[in-house]
Amino acid sequence: MSVGGADARSGHLPVMVAQVMEGLRVIGDGAYLDGTFGRGGHARRVLERLGPGGRLLLMDKDPEAIAAAEREFGADPRVTIRRGSFAALGDWAPVRDGVDGVLLDLGVSSPQLDVAERGFSFGKDGPLDMRMDPDAGESAAAWLARADEREIADVLWTFGEERVSRRIARAIVARRGEAPLTRTADLAELVAGVMPRGRHDIHPATRTFQAVRIHVNRELAELEAGLEAAHAALRPGGRLAVISFHSLEDRIVKRYIARHAKPPPGNRRLPAAPVFEPSLIAIGDARKAGAAEVAANPRARSAVLRVAEKPAAAELPR
Incomplete structure:
Protein backbone atom coordinates (compact mmCIF):
# COMPACT_ATOMS: atom_id res chain seq x y z
CA MET A 1 0.00 0.00 0.00
CA GLN A 112 -15.50 7.88 15.22
CA LEU A 113 -16.08 10.98 13.08
CA ASP A 114 -17.72 8.97 10.33
CA VAL A 115 -20.32 7.27 12.56
CA ALA A 116 -23.13 9.72 13.31
CA GLU A 117 -24.23 7.77 16.41
CA ARG A 118 -20.99 8.64 18.21
CA GLY A 119 -21.91 12.33 18.20
CA PHE A 120 -18.51 13.77 17.26
CA SER A 121 -19.41 15.39 13.94
CA PHE A 122 -21.42 18.55 13.36
CA GLY A 123 -21.83 17.39 9.76
CA LYS A 124 -23.76 14.23 10.65
CA ASP A 125 -26.83 14.39 12.86
CA GLY A 126 -26.70 12.00 15.78
CA PRO A 127 -26.96 11.79 19.56
CA LEU A 128 -24.89 14.49 21.28
CA ASP A 129 -22.51 12.07 23.02
CA MET A 130 -18.83 12.65 22.07
CA ARG A 131 -17.42 10.13 24.55
CA MET A 132 -14.48 8.11 23.22
CA ASP A 133 -15.41 5.49 25.80
CA PRO A 134 -19.22 5.36 25.60
CA ASP A 135 -19.38 3.36 28.84
CA ALA A 136 -17.62 5.93 31.01
CA GLY A 137 -18.09 9.51 32.05
CA GLU A 138 -20.66 12.10 31.12
CA SER A 139 -21.97 12.65 27.60
CA ALA A 140 -21.81 16.06 25.94
CA ALA A 141 -25.60 16.36 26.18
CA ALA A 142 -25.56 15.61 29.91
CA TRP A 143 -22.80 18.14 30.58
CA LEU A 144 -24.45 20.88 28.51
CA ALA A 145 -27.70 20.23 30.40
CA ARG A 146 -26.18 20.89 33.83
CA ALA A 147 -23.16 23.22 33.41
CA ASP A 148 -23.72 26.89 34.16
CA GLU A 149 -23.14 29.62 31.60
CA ARG A 150 -19.74 30.60 32.93
CA GLU A 151 -18.41 27.03 32.93
CA ILE A 152 -19.56 26.48 29.34
CA ALA A 153 -17.97 29.75 28.21
CA ASP A 154 -14.70 28.89 29.97
CA VAL A 155 -14.55 25.47 28.28
CA LEU A 156 -15.25 26.94 24.83
CA TRP A 157 -12.57 29.57 25.32
CA THR A 158 -9.94 27.33 26.92
CA PHE A 159 -10.26 24.22 24.76
CA GLY A 160 -11.67 25.69 21.56
CA GLU A 161 -10.11 29.17 21.60
CA GLU A 162 -13.58 30.36 20.63
CA ARG A 163 -13.70 34.16 20.58
CA VAL A 164 -17.47 34.41 21.05
CA SER A 165 -17.58 31.78 23.79
CA ARG A 166 -19.79 33.86 26.09
CA ARG A 167 -22.35 34.49 23.38
CA ILE A 168 -22.54 30.78 22.53
CA ALA A 169 -22.76 29.77 26.21
CA ARG A 170 -25.60 32.26 26.75
CA ALA A 171 -27.47 30.82 23.76
CA ILE A 172 -27.00 27.25 24.99
CA VAL A 173 -28.40 28.06 28.43
CA ALA A 174 -31.35 29.93 26.90
CA ARG A 175 -32.09 27.06 24.50
CA ARG A 176 -32.01 24.33 27.13
CA GLY A 177 -34.58 26.31 29.11
CA GLU A 178 -36.98 25.59 26.25
CA ALA A 179 -35.84 22.07 25.29
CA PRO A 180 -32.73 19.98 26.01
CA LEU A 181 -29.92 19.84 23.46
CA THR A 182 -29.69 16.17 22.55
CA ARG A 183 -28.63 16.12 18.87
CA THR A 184 -25.43 17.21 17.14
CA ALA A 185 -27.43 19.03 14.46
CA ASP A 186 -29.23 21.07 17.13
CA LEU A 187 -25.96 22.25 18.68
CA ALA A 188 -24.36 22.98 15.30
CA GLU A 189 -27.39 24.99 14.18
CA LEU A 190 -27.53 26.93 17.45
CA VAL A 191 -23.84 27.89 17.25
CA ALA A 192 -24.09 28.88 13.58
CA GLY A 193 -27.06 31.09 14.43
CA VAL A 194 -25.19 33.19 17.00
CA MET A 195 -21.86 33.52 15.19
CA PRO A 196 -21.02 36.92 13.66
CA ARG A 197 -21.96 37.29 10.03
CA GLY A 198 -19.18 37.12 7.47
CA ARG A 199 -16.89 34.62 5.86
CA HIS A 200 -16.05 31.47 7.81
CA ASP A 201 -13.07 29.42 6.65
CA ILE A 202 -14.29 26.58 8.83
CA HIS A 203 -17.75 25.53 9.98
CA PRO A 204 -18.96 27.95 12.70
CA ALA A 205 -19.40 25.07 15.17
CA THR A 206 -15.91 23.59 14.70
CA ARG A 207 -14.34 25.16 17.78
CA THR A 208 -17.36 24.50 19.97
CA PHE A 209 -17.45 20.82 19.07
CA GLN A 210 -13.68 20.52 19.63
CA ALA A 211 -13.90 22.20 23.03
CA VAL A 212 -16.82 20.14 24.29
CA ARG A 213 -15.20 16.91 23.09
CA ILE A 214 -11.89 17.72 24.78
CA HIS A 215 -13.67 18.59 28.03
CA VAL A 216 -15.95 15.54 28.07
CA ASN A 217 -13.03 13.17 27.47
CA ARG A 218 -10.50 15.05 29.66
Missing part, protein backbone atom coordinates in the same frame (compact mmCIF):
# COMPACT_ATOMS: atom_id res chain seq x y z
CA SER A 2 1.28 3.47 -0.83
CA VAL A 3 1.81 5.95 1.97
CA GLY A 4 -1.34 7.95 2.61
CA GLY A 5 -3.56 5.31 0.97
CA ALA A 6 -6.36 3.51 2.72
CA ASP A 7 -5.75 0.17 4.40
CA ALA A 8 -7.29 -2.64 2.41
CA ARG A 9 -8.70 -4.25 5.56
CA SER A 10 -10.27 -1.26 7.25
CA GLY A 11 -10.57 1.45 4.62
CA HIS A 12 -9.01 3.76 7.23
CA LEU A 13 -6.38 6.35 6.28
CA PRO A 14 -3.62 6.29 8.92
CA VAL A 15 -1.78 9.61 9.17
CA MET A 16 1.95 10.08 8.45
CA VAL A 17 2.74 6.36 8.40
CA ALA A 18 6.20 6.70 6.85
CA GLN A 19 7.25 9.44 9.28
CA VAL A 20 5.94 7.49 12.27
CA MET A 21 7.83 4.36 11.26
CA GLU A 22 11.01 6.36 10.72
CA GLY A 23 10.55 7.99 14.12
CA LEU A 24 9.87 4.78 16.05
CA ARG A 25 12.83 3.00 14.38
CA VAL A 26 11.28 -0.43 14.99
CA ILE A 27 13.64 -3.33 15.75
CA GLY A 28 12.60 -6.91 15.11
CA ASP A 29 12.76 -8.19 18.68
CA GLY A 30 11.55 -4.96 20.31
CA ALA A 31 8.43 -4.21 22.33
CA TYR A 32 6.09 -1.43 21.18
CA LEU A 33 2.91 0.13 22.49
CA ASP A 34 0.25 1.74 20.33
CA GLY A 35 -1.80 3.63 22.90
CA THR A 36 -4.44 4.75 20.39
CA PHE A 37 -5.19 1.75 18.18
CA GLY A 38 -8.08 3.28 16.24
CA ARG A 39 -8.35 0.90 13.30
CA GLY A 40 -4.76 -0.30 13.37
CA GLY A 41 -3.15 1.58 10.51
CA HIS A 42 0.05 2.30 12.42
CA ALA A 43 -0.01 -0.92 14.45
CA ARG A 44 -0.14 -2.95 11.25
CA ARG A 45 3.09 -1.35 10.01
CA VAL A 46 4.86 -1.95 13.31
CA LEU A 47 3.83 -5.60 13.28
CA GLU A 48 5.17 -6.02 9.73
CA ARG A 49 8.64 -5.13 11.05
CA LEU A 50 8.56 -7.31 14.15
CA GLY A 51 10.10 -10.77 14.18
CA PRO A 52 8.89 -13.79 16.18
CA GLY A 53 10.44 -12.36 19.35
CA GLY A 54 8.85 -8.93 19.03
CA ARG A 55 5.86 -7.69 21.01
CA LEU A 56 3.08 -5.26 20.16
CA LEU A 57 0.83 -3.89 22.90
CA LEU A 58 -2.43 -2.31 21.75
CA MET A 59 -4.66 0.03 23.75
CA ASP A 60 -7.78 2.07 23.06
CA LYS A 61 -10.69 3.39 25.11
CA ASP A 62 -13.18 2.74 22.33
CA PRO A 63 -14.84 -0.71 22.50
CA GLU A 64 -15.31 -0.70 18.72
CA ALA A 65 -11.58 -0.18 18.23
CA ILE A 66 -10.78 -3.00 20.64
CA ALA A 67 -13.22 -5.29 18.81
CA ALA A 68 -11.42 -4.48 15.55
CA ALA A 69 -8.05 -5.21 17.19
CA GLU A 70 -9.28 -8.55 18.51
CA ARG A 71 -10.64 -9.55 15.10
CA GLU A 72 -7.43 -8.80 13.24
CA PHE A 73 -4.65 -9.35 15.78
CA GLY A 74 -6.15 -11.43 18.58
CA ALA A 75 -4.66 -14.69 17.32
CA ASP A 76 -1.14 -13.30 16.88
CA PRO A 77 1.05 -14.46 19.81
CA ARG A 78 3.14 -11.29 19.52
CA VAL A 79 0.13 -9.06 20.25
CA THR A 80 -1.51 -8.20 23.58
CA ILE A 81 -4.65 -6.06 23.67
CA ARG A 82 -6.21 -3.98 26.44
CA ARG A 83 -9.18 -1.64 26.54
CA GLY A 84 -8.31 1.51 28.45
CA SER A 85 -6.82 4.98 28.36
CA PHE A 86 -3.15 5.47 27.56
CA ALA A 87 -3.06 7.74 30.60
CA ALA A 88 -2.95 4.53 32.67
CA LEU A 89 -0.56 2.57 30.46
CA GLY A 90 1.90 2.30 33.32
CA ASP A 91 -0.61 0.17 35.25
CA TRP A 92 -0.54 -2.53 32.57
CA ALA A 93 1.69 -5.45 33.55
CA PRO A 94 3.30 -6.02 30.10
CA VAL A 95 4.41 -2.38 30.04
CA ARG A 96 6.26 -2.59 33.34
CA ASP A 97 9.10 -4.55 31.73
CA GLY A 98 9.77 -1.55 29.51
CA VAL A 99 9.07 -0.86 25.85
CA ASP A 100 11.20 0.28 22.92
CA GLY A 101 8.61 2.62 21.50
CA VAL A 102 5.29 4.30 22.25
CA LEU A 103 2.92 5.83 19.71
CA LEU A 104 0.10 8.20 20.66
CA ASP A 105 -2.16 9.33 17.80
CA LEU A 106 -4.28 11.93 19.56
CA GLY A 107 -7.80 13.21 19.13
CA VAL A 108 -10.84 11.61 17.57
CA SER A 109 -10.33 8.87 14.99
CA SER A 110 -11.73 8.85 11.48
CA PRO A 111 -14.16 5.98 12.22
CA GLU A 219 -8.15 14.83 26.69
CA LEU A 220 -5.48 17.31 27.76
CA ALA A 221 -5.24 15.96 31.31
CA GLU A 222 -5.00 12.43 29.93
CA LEU A 223 -2.31 13.54 27.48
CA GLU A 224 -0.18 14.95 30.29
CA ALA A 225 -0.57 11.75 32.31
CA GLY A 226 0.08 9.62 29.23
CA LEU A 227 3.31 11.43 28.39
CA GLU A 228 4.61 10.83 31.91
CA ALA A 229 3.63 7.16 31.78
CA ALA A 230 5.12 6.63 28.32
CA HIS A 231 8.34 8.36 29.32
CA ALA A 232 8.69 6.15 32.37
CA ALA A 233 7.98 2.99 30.34
CA LEU A 234 10.59 3.63 27.65
CA ARG A 235 13.76 1.60 27.77
CA PRO A 236 17.07 3.43 27.21
CA GLY A 237 17.18 4.19 23.50
CA GLY A 238 13.40 3.83 23.22
CA ARG A 239 11.36 6.37 21.31
CA LEU A 240 8.14 8.28 21.86
CA ALA A 241 6.12 9.42 18.81
CA VAL A 242 3.08 11.67 19.26
CA ILE A 243 0.72 12.92 16.55
CA SER A 244 -1.29 16.01 17.50
CA PHE A 245 -4.12 17.64 15.59
CA HIS A 246 -4.46 21.03 17.21
CA SER A 247 -2.23 23.58 18.90
CA LEU A 248 -3.32 22.83 22.48
CA GLU A 249 -2.16 19.21 22.21
CA ASP A 250 1.01 20.03 20.32
CA ARG A 251 1.96 22.72 22.82
CA ILE A 252 1.75 20.20 25.67
CA VAL A 253 3.87 17.66 23.77
CA LYS A 254 6.45 20.25 22.70
CA ARG A 255 6.85 21.64 26.21
CA TYR A 256 7.03 18.18 27.76
CA ILE A 257 9.88 17.13 25.47
CA ALA A 258 11.71 20.44 25.94
CA ARG A 259 11.40 20.26 29.74
CA HIS A 260 13.15 16.89 29.78
CA ALA A 261 15.62 17.64 26.99
CA LYS A 262 16.92 21.09 27.94
CA PRO A 263 18.21 22.49 31.25
CA PRO A 264 15.96 25.08 32.89
CA PRO A 265 17.06 28.74 32.68
CA GLY A 266 19.69 29.64 35.27
CA ASN A 267 19.32 32.30 37.94
CA ARG A 268 22.47 33.99 39.27
CA ARG A 269 20.68 34.85 42.51
CA LEU A 270 20.09 31.21 43.38
CA PRO A 271 22.61 28.52 44.32
CA ALA A 272 24.07 26.57 41.42
CA ALA A 273 21.65 23.91 40.24
CA PRO A 274 22.73 20.28 39.92
CA VAL A 275 24.14 19.27 36.57
CA PHE A 276 21.23 18.72 34.19
CA GLU A 277 20.98 15.27 32.68
CA PRO A 278 18.42 15.06 29.87
CA SER A 279 15.97 12.18 30.08
CA LEU A 280 14.68 12.81 26.55
CA ILE A 281 16.29 13.94 23.31
CA ALA A 282 14.15 15.60 20.64
CA ILE A 283 14.60 13.78 17.33
CA GLY A 284 14.41 16.45 14.66
CA ASP A 285 11.83 19.19 14.42
CA ALA A 286 8.07 18.86 14.29
CA ARG A 287 6.98 17.04 11.14
CA LYS A 288 3.89 17.54 9.02
CA ALA A 289 2.19 15.55 6.30
CA GLY A 290 3.33 16.18 2.75
CA ALA A 291 1.18 17.70 0.01
CA ALA A 292 0.42 14.33 -1.58
CA GLU A 293 -0.87 12.85 1.68
CA VAL A 294 -2.98 15.92 2.47
CA ALA A 295 -4.51 15.73 -1.00
CA ALA A 296 -5.42 12.07 -0.44
CA ASN A 297 -6.46 12.56 3.20
CA PRO A 298 -7.53 16.13 4.12
CA ARG A 299 -7.63 15.18 7.83
CA ALA A 300 -3.83 14.95 7.73
CA ARG A 301 -3.59 18.70 7.09
CA SER A 302 -3.44 19.64 10.76
CA ALA A 303 -1.37 16.66 11.94
CA VAL A 304 1.95 17.39 13.71
CA LEU A 305 4.35 14.59 14.64
CA ARG A 306 6.98 14.98 17.37
CA VAL A 307 9.51 12.28 18.24
CA ALA A 308 11.78 12.00 21.27
CA GLU A 309 14.23 9.35 22.46
CA LYS A 310 15.23 8.29 25.95
CA PRO A 311 19.04 8.57 26.10
CA ALA A 312 20.89 5.27 26.01
CA ALA A 313 22.54 6.13 29.34
CA ALA A 314 19.20 6.73 31.06
CA GLU A 315 17.92 4.23 33.59
CA LEU A 316 14.37 3.00 33.94
CA PRO A 317 12.57 4.50 36.96
CA ARG A 318 12.59 2.24 39.97
Whole structure:
Protein backbone atom coordinates (compact mmCIF):
# COMPACT_ATOMS: atom_id res chain seq x y z
CA MET A 1 0.00 0.00 0.00
CA SER A 2 1.28 3.47 -0.83
CA VAL A 3 1.81 5.95 1.97
CA GLY A 4 -1.34 7.95 2.61
CA GLY A 5 -3.56 5.31 0.97
CA ALA A 6 -6.36 3.51 2.72
CA ASP A 7 -5.75 0.17 4.40
CA ALA A 8 -7.29 -2.64 2.41
CA ARG A 9 -8.70 -4.25 5.56
CA SER A 10 -10.27 -1.26 7.25
CA GLY A 11 -10.57 1.45 4.62
CA HIS A 12 -9.01 3.76 7.23
CA LEU A 13 -6.38 6.35 6.28
CA PRO A 14 -3.62 6.29 8.92
CA VAL A 15 -1.78 9.61 9.17
CA MET A 16 1.95 10.08 8.45
CA VAL A 17 2.74 6.36 8.40
CA ALA A 18 6.20 6.70 6.85
CA GLN A 19 7.25 9.44 9.28
CA VAL A 20 5.94 7.49 12.27
CA MET A 21 7.83 4.36 11.26
CA GLU A 22 11.01 6.36 10.72
CA GLY A 23 10.55 7.99 14.12
CA LEU A 24 9.87 4.78 16.05
CA ARG A 25 12.83 3.00 14.38
CA VAL A 26 11.28 -0.43 14.99
CA ILE A 27 13.64 -3.33 15.75
CA GLY A 28 12.60 -6.91 15.11
CA ASP A 29 12.76 -8.19 18.68
CA GLY A 30 11.55 -4.96 20.31
CA ALA A 31 8.43 -4.21 22.33
CA TYR A 32 6.09 -1.43 21.18
CA LEU A 33 2.91 0.13 22.49
CA ASP A 34 0.25 1.74 20.33
CA GLY A 35 -1.80 3.63 22.90
CA THR A 36 -4.44 4.75 20.39
CA PHE A 37 -5.19 1.75 18.18
CA GLY A 38 -8.08 3.28 16.24
CA ARG A 39 -8.35 0.90 13.30
CA GLY A 40 -4.76 -0.30 13.37
CA GLY A 41 -3.15 1.58 10.51
CA HIS A 42 0.05 2.30 12.42
CA ALA A 43 -0.01 -0.92 14.45
CA ARG A 44 -0.14 -2.95 11.25
CA ARG A 45 3.09 -1.35 10.01
CA VAL A 46 4.86 -1.95 13.31
CA LEU A 47 3.83 -5.60 13.28
CA GLU A 48 5.17 -6.02 9.73
CA ARG A 49 8.64 -5.13 11.05
CA LEU A 50 8.56 -7.31 14.15
CA GLY A 51 10.10 -10.77 14.18
CA PRO A 52 8.89 -13.79 16.18
CA GLY A 53 10.44 -12.36 19.35
CA GLY A 54 8.85 -8.93 19.03
CA ARG A 55 5.86 -7.69 21.01
CA LEU A 56 3.08 -5.26 20.16
CA LEU A 57 0.83 -3.89 22.90
CA LEU A 58 -2.43 -2.31 21.75
CA MET A 59 -4.66 0.03 23.75
CA ASP A 60 -7.78 2.07 23.06
CA LYS A 61 -10.69 3.39 25.11
CA ASP A 62 -13.18 2.74 22.33
CA PRO A 63 -14.84 -0.71 22.50
CA GLU A 64 -15.31 -0.70 18.72
CA ALA A 65 -11.58 -0.18 18.23
CA ILE A 66 -10.78 -3.00 20.64
CA ALA A 67 -13.22 -5.29 18.81
CA ALA A 68 -11.42 -4.48 15.55
CA ALA A 69 -8.05 -5.21 17.19
CA GLU A 70 -9.28 -8.55 18.51
CA ARG A 71 -10.64 -9.55 15.10
CA GLU A 72 -7.43 -8.80 13.24
CA PHE A 73 -4.65 -9.35 15.78
CA GLY A 74 -6.15 -11.43 18.58
CA ALA A 75 -4.66 -14.69 17.32
CA ASP A 76 -1.14 -13.30 16.88
CA PRO A 77 1.05 -14.46 19.81
CA ARG A 78 3.14 -11.29 19.52
CA VAL A 79 0.13 -9.06 20.25
CA THR A 80 -1.51 -8.20 23.58
CA ILE A 81 -4.65 -6.06 23.67
CA ARG A 82 -6.21 -3.98 26.44
CA ARG A 83 -9.18 -1.64 26.54
CA GLY A 84 -8.31 1.51 28.45
CA SER A 85 -6.82 4.98 28.36
CA PHE A 86 -3.15 5.47 27.56
CA ALA A 87 -3.06 7.74 30.60
CA ALA A 88 -2.95 4.53 32.67
CA LEU A 89 -0.56 2.57 30.46
CA GLY A 90 1.90 2.30 33.32
CA ASP A 91 -0.61 0.17 35.25
CA TRP A 92 -0.54 -2.53 32.57
CA ALA A 93 1.69 -5.45 33.55
CA PRO A 94 3.30 -6.02 30.10
CA VAL A 95 4.41 -2.38 30.04
CA ARG A 96 6.26 -2.59 33.34
CA ASP A 97 9.10 -4.55 31.73
CA GLY A 98 9.77 -1.55 29.51
CA VAL A 99 9.07 -0.86 25.85
CA ASP A 100 11.20 0.28 22.92
CA GLY A 101 8.61 2.62 21.50
CA VAL A 102 5.29 4.30 22.25
CA LEU A 103 2.92 5.83 19.71
CA LEU A 104 0.10 8.20 20.66
CA ASP A 105 -2.16 9.33 17.80
CA LEU A 106 -4.28 11.93 19.56
CA GLY A 107 -7.80 13.21 19.13
CA VAL A 108 -10.84 11.61 17.57
CA SER A 109 -10.33 8.87 14.99
CA SER A 110 -11.73 8.85 11.48
CA PRO A 111 -14.16 5.98 12.22
CA GLN A 112 -15.50 7.88 15.22
CA LEU A 113 -16.08 10.98 13.08
CA ASP A 114 -17.72 8.97 10.33
CA VAL A 115 -20.32 7.27 12.56
CA ALA A 116 -23.13 9.72 13.31
CA GLU A 117 -24.23 7.77 16.41
CA ARG A 118 -20.99 8.64 18.21
CA GLY A 119 -21.91 12.33 18.20
CA PHE A 120 -18.51 13.77 17.26
CA SER A 121 -19.41 15.39 13.94
CA PHE A 122 -21.42 18.55 13.36
CA GLY A 123 -21.83 17.39 9.76
CA LYS A 124 -23.76 14.23 10.65
CA ASP A 125 -26.83 14.39 12.86
CA GLY A 126 -26.70 12.00 15.78
CA PRO A 127 -26.96 11.79 19.56
CA LEU A 128 -24.89 14.49 21.28
CA ASP A 129 -22.51 12.07 23.02
CA MET A 130 -18.83 12.65 22.07
CA ARG A 131 -17.42 10.13 24.55
CA MET A 132 -14.48 8.11 23.22
CA ASP A 133 -15.41 5.49 25.80
CA PRO A 134 -19.22 5.36 25.60
CA ASP A 135 -19.38 3.36 28.84
CA ALA A 136 -17.62 5.93 31.01
CA GLY A 137 -18.09 9.51 32.05
CA GLU A 138 -20.66 12.10 31.12
CA SER A 139 -21.97 12.65 27.60
CA ALA A 140 -21.81 16.06 25.94
CA ALA A 141 -25.60 16.36 26.18
CA ALA A 142 -25.56 15.61 29.91
CA TRP A 143 -22.80 18.14 30.58
CA LEU A 144 -24.45 20.88 28.51
CA ALA A 145 -27.70 20.23 30.40
CA ARG A 146 -26.18 20.89 33.83
CA ALA A 147 -23.16 23.22 33.41
CA ASP A 148 -23.72 26.89 34.16
CA GLU A 149 -23.14 29.62 31.60
CA ARG A 150 -19.74 30.60 32.93
CA GLU A 151 -18.41 27.03 32.93
CA ILE A 152 -19.56 26.48 29.34
CA ALA A 153 -17.97 29.75 28.21
CA ASP A 154 -14.70 28.89 29.97
CA VAL A 155 -14.55 25.47 28.28
CA LEU A 156 -15.25 26.94 24.83
CA TRP A 157 -12.57 29.57 25.32
CA THR A 158 -9.94 27.33 26.92
CA PHE A 159 -10.26 24.22 24.76
CA GLY A 160 -11.67 25.69 21.56
CA GLU A 161 -10.11 29.17 21.60
CA GLU A 162 -13.58 30.36 20.63
CA ARG A 163 -13.70 34.16 20.58
CA VAL A 164 -17.47 34.41 21.05
CA SER A 165 -17.58 31.78 23.79
CA ARG A 166 -19.79 33.86 26.09
CA ARG A 167 -22.35 34.49 23.38
CA ILE A 168 -22.54 30.78 22.53
CA ALA A 169 -22.76 29.77 26.21
CA ARG A 170 -25.60 32.26 26.75
CA ALA A 171 -27.47 30.82 23.76
CA ILE A 172 -27.00 27.25 24.99
CA VAL A 173 -28.40 28.06 28.43
CA ALA A 174 -31.35 29.93 26.90
CA ARG A 175 -32.09 27.06 24.50
CA ARG A 176 -32.01 24.33 27.13
CA GLY A 177 -34.58 26.31 29.11
CA GLU A 178 -36.98 25.59 26.25
CA ALA A 179 -35.84 22.07 25.29
CA PRO A 180 -32.73 19.98 26.01
CA LEU A 181 -29.92 19.84 23.46
CA THR A 182 -29.69 16.17 22.55
CA ARG A 183 -28.63 16.12 18.87
CA THR A 184 -25.43 17.21 17.14
CA ALA A 185 -27.43 19.03 14.46
CA ASP A 186 -29.23 21.07 17.13
CA LEU A 187 -25.96 22.25 18.68
CA ALA A 188 -24.36 22.98 15.30
CA GLU A 189 -27.39 24.99 14.18
CA LEU A 190 -27.53 26.93 17.45
CA VAL A 191 -23.84 27.89 17.25
CA ALA A 192 -24.09 28.88 13.58
CA GLY A 193 -27.06 31.09 14.43
CA VAL A 194 -25.19 33.19 17.00
CA MET A 195 -21.86 33.52 15.19
CA PRO A 196 -21.02 36.92 13.66
CA ARG A 197 -21.96 37.29 10.03
CA GLY A 198 -19.18 37.12 7.47
CA ARG A 199 -16.89 34.62 5.86
CA HIS A 200 -16.05 31.47 7.81
CA ASP A 201 -13.07 29.42 6.65
CA ILE A 202 -14.29 26.58 8.83
CA HIS A 203 -17.75 25.53 9.98
CA PRO A 204 -18.96 27.95 12.70
CA ALA A 205 -19.40 25.07 15.17
CA THR A 206 -15.91 23.59 14.70
CA ARG A 207 -14.34 25.16 17.78
CA THR A 208 -17.36 24.50 19.97
CA PHE A 209 -17.45 20.82 19.07
CA GLN A 210 -13.68 20.52 19.63
CA ALA A 211 -13.90 22.20 23.03
CA VAL A 212 -16.82 20.14 24.29
CA ARG A 213 -15.20 16.91 23.09
CA ILE A 214 -11.89 17.72 24.78
CA HIS A 215 -13.67 18.59 28.03
CA VAL A 216 -15.95 15.54 28.07
CA ASN A 217 -13.03 13.17 27.47
CA ARG A 218 -10.50 15.05 29.66
CA GLU A 219 -8.15 14.83 26.69
CA LEU A 220 -5.48 17.31 27.76
CA ALA A 221 -5.24 15.96 31.31
CA GLU A 222 -5.00 12.43 29.93
CA LEU A 223 -2.31 13.54 27.48
CA GLU A 224 -0.18 14.95 30.29
CA ALA A 225 -0.57 11.75 32.31
CA GLY A 226 0.08 9.62 29.23
CA LEU A 227 3.31 11.43 28.39
CA GLU A 228 4.61 10.83 31.91
CA ALA A 229 3.63 7.16 31.78
CA ALA A 230 5.12 6.63 28.32
CA HIS A 231 8.34 8.36 29.32
CA ALA A 232 8.69 6.15 32.37
CA ALA A 233 7.98 2.99 30.34
CA LEU A 234 10.59 3.63 27.65
CA ARG A 235 13.76 1.60 27.77
CA PRO A 236 17.07 3.43 27.21
CA GLY A 237 17.18 4.19 23.50
CA GLY A 238 13.40 3.83 23.22
CA ARG A 239 11.36 6.37 21.31
CA LEU A 240 8.14 8.28 21.86
CA ALA A 241 6.12 9.42 18.81
CA VAL A 242 3.08 11.67 19.26
CA ILE A 243 0.72 12.92 16.55
CA SER A 244 -1.29 16.01 17.50
CA PHE A 245 -4.12 17.64 15.59
CA HIS A 246 -4.46 21.03 17.21
CA SER A 247 -2.23 23.58 18.90
CA LEU A 248 -3.32 22.83 22.48
CA GLU A 249 -2.16 19.21 22.21
CA ASP A 250 1.01 20.03 20.32
CA ARG A 251 1.96 22.72 22.82
CA ILE A 252 1.75 20.20 25.67
CA VAL A 253 3.87 17.66 23.77
CA LYS A 254 6.45 20.25 22.70
CA ARG A 255 6.85 21.64 26.21
CA TYR A 256 7.03 18.18 27.76
CA ILE A 257 9.88 17.13 25.47
CA ALA A 258 11.71 20.44 25.94
CA ARG A 259 11.40 20.26 29.74
CA HIS A 260 13.15 16.89 29.78
CA ALA A 261 15.62 17.64 26.99
CA LYS A 262 16.92 21.09 27.94
CA PRO A 263 18.21 22.49 31.25
CA PRO A 264 15.96 25.08 32.89
CA PRO A 265 17.06 28.74 32.68
CA GLY A 266 19.69 29.64 35.27
CA ASN A 267 19.32 32.30 37.94
CA ARG A 268 22.47 33.99 39.27
CA ARG A 269 20.68 34.85 42.51
CA LEU A 270 20.09 31.21 43.38
CA PRO A 271 22.61 28.52 44.32
CA ALA A 272 24.07 26.57 41.42
CA ALA A 273 21.65 23.91 40.24
CA PRO A 274 22.73 20.28 39.92
CA VAL A 275 24.14 19.27 36.57
CA PHE A 276 21.23 18.72 34.19
CA GLU A 277 20.98 15.27 32.68
CA PRO A 278 18.42 15.06 29.87
CA SER A 279 15.97 12.18 30.08
CA LEU A 280 14.68 12.81 26.55
CA ILE A 281 16.29 13.94 23.31
CA ALA A 282 14.15 15.60 20.64
CA ILE A 283 14.60 13.78 17.33
CA GLY A 284 14.41 16.45 14.66
CA ASP A 285 11.83 19.19 14.42
CA ALA A 286 8.07 18.86 14.29
CA ARG A 287 6.98 17.04 11.14
CA LYS A 288 3.89 17.54 9.02
CA ALA A 289 2.19 15.55 6.30
CA GLY A 290 3.33 16.18 2.75
CA ALA A 291 1.18 17.70 0.01
CA ALA A 292 0.42 14.33 -1.58
CA GLU A 293 -0.87 12.85 1.68
CA VAL A 294 -2.98 15.92 2.47
CA ALA A 295 -4.51 15.73 -1.00
CA ALA A 296 -5.42 12.07 -0.44
CA ASN A 297 -6.46 12.56 3.20
CA PRO A 298 -7.53 16.13 4.12
CA ARG A 299 -7.63 15.18 7.83
CA ALA A 300 -3.83 14.95 7.73
CA ARG A 301 -3.59 18.70 7.09
CA SER A 302 -3.44 19.64 10.76
CA ALA A 303 -1.37 16.66 11.94
CA VAL A 304 1.95 17.39 13.71
CA LEU A 305 4.35 14.59 14.64
CA ARG A 306 6.98 14.98 17.37
CA VAL A 307 9.51 12.28 18.24
CA ALA A 308 11.78 12.00 21.27
CA GLU A 309 14.23 9.35 22.46
CA LYS A 310 15.23 8.29 25.95
CA PRO A 311 19.04 8.57 26.10
CA ALA A 312 20.89 5.27 26.01
CA ALA A 313 22.54 6.13 29.34
CA ALA A 314 19.20 6.73 31.06
CA GLU A 315 17.92 4.23 33.59
CA LEU A 316 14.37 3.00 33.94
CA PRO A 317 12.57 4.50 36.96
CA ARG A 318 12.59 2.24 39.97
